[in-house]
């Protein structure tokens with residue numbers, strides 16, 4: 001720009017000097033006339049090129065860029081280079097976009113880009129097959145107009161996308177979809193849609209297999225258990241040599257029955273995704289029952305206390321809640337040596353209700369904590385077995401809490417004790 005200004009300045013100065021010289025040799029009037037004609041011609045030139053620039057700007061094209069004269073030659077040359085750079089970066093951008101589009105189309109999962117109003121901005125081919133979206137027709141439509149299931153609408157509105165949502169496809173009941181929303185940029189969202197029918201089928205097969213095996217084993221075990229009890233009742237008829245083997249048979253049968261009962265409970269919990277027998281549960285009554293059960297299990301070896309700091313109740317399943325809470329209190333008794341303390345708390349924290357069992361027992365090393373709710377995961381299998389454990393208790397607790405949208409926190413220090421905390425969300429809490 002600086003160059004152009006100097007160029008214009010030097011041309012005008014040169015013309016003025018020339019006119020001065022003409023004025024020197026002829027007259028001042030001639031010089032002024034000559035200068036004015038020159039200035040007018042210069043102005044006309046500018047007007048002409050401004051007009052050409054305007055004409056070109058109406059339909060800008062690299063092929064029809066004027067050449068210009070004088071400073072206009074520089075202006076048009078600069079413009080030409082800028083235009084070329086711009087068109088080159090634009091074609092690079094569109095080819096990157098095209099590549100990105102091809103890549104997302106090749107993904108096996110459906111991808112839908114949503115704007116901050118949940119309207120569809122773009123989607124790939126698999127999204128057409130999985131969600132039944134129509135190209136052009138469904139773009140700019142809110143996603144909940146097209147995926148209308150109540151669970152999905154709730155998932156979208158809840159804005160907690162940490163876990164994916166599993167849905168039966170509305171297009172075919174044999175297809176199970178897993179939908180996951182991933183927020184990105186400023187309030188935009190990616191909706192990823194996966195066909196998990198095959199995994200779901202295997203999962204159902206696994207659940208059915210465990211349920212069937214447990215069911216089939218229950219009857220013979222009941223028969224064996226019954227006979228063992230009958231034989232046990234025949235006082236003095238068992239030879240002392242056989243007695244230890246007989247006791248072992250009885251205790252192992254009891255153990256197997258417990259495992260089978262727990263496996264059947266787990267299958268039932270897994271098959272019922274939602275609560276069937278929902279009711280208003282009087283928590284103080286349940287907690288007093290837990291206290292009595294824990295004291296009975298402890299047989300006076302521990303101090304068991306109940307701290308009822310609130311009287312709020314819970315909306316949920318009585319049987320499931322009793323099972324989950326008593327699993328935690330019985331664990332506290334079983335994993336706390338004699339003379340230890342077990343404290344049960346029922347508190348209100350903001351709008352959430354909190355159940356805590358705290359013991360002064362053996363505690364758990366921190367690396368075990370994330371795996372404790374897995375089936376058959378035990379820190380010390382010997383101790384678990386000796387105290388009548390099946391290794392399925394916390395897994396049952398996890399499923400029950402999932403049904404109640406509640407969460408489990410475990411805090412523990414080896415040798416110091418453990419604290420198992422259940423947090424019930426506000427929507428499950430009822431006033432006393």
Ligand code: ADP
Nearest residue numbers: 331332335378379380384389390391392393394
């Ligand atoms: P189990 O029937 O073996 O007790 P659970 O699923 O109830 O099975 O618990 C899993 C494991 O977690 C137990 O084997 C035990 O090692 C550990 N555990 C559970 N509760 C406690 C506790 N209060 N104190 C120490 N360890 C515990």
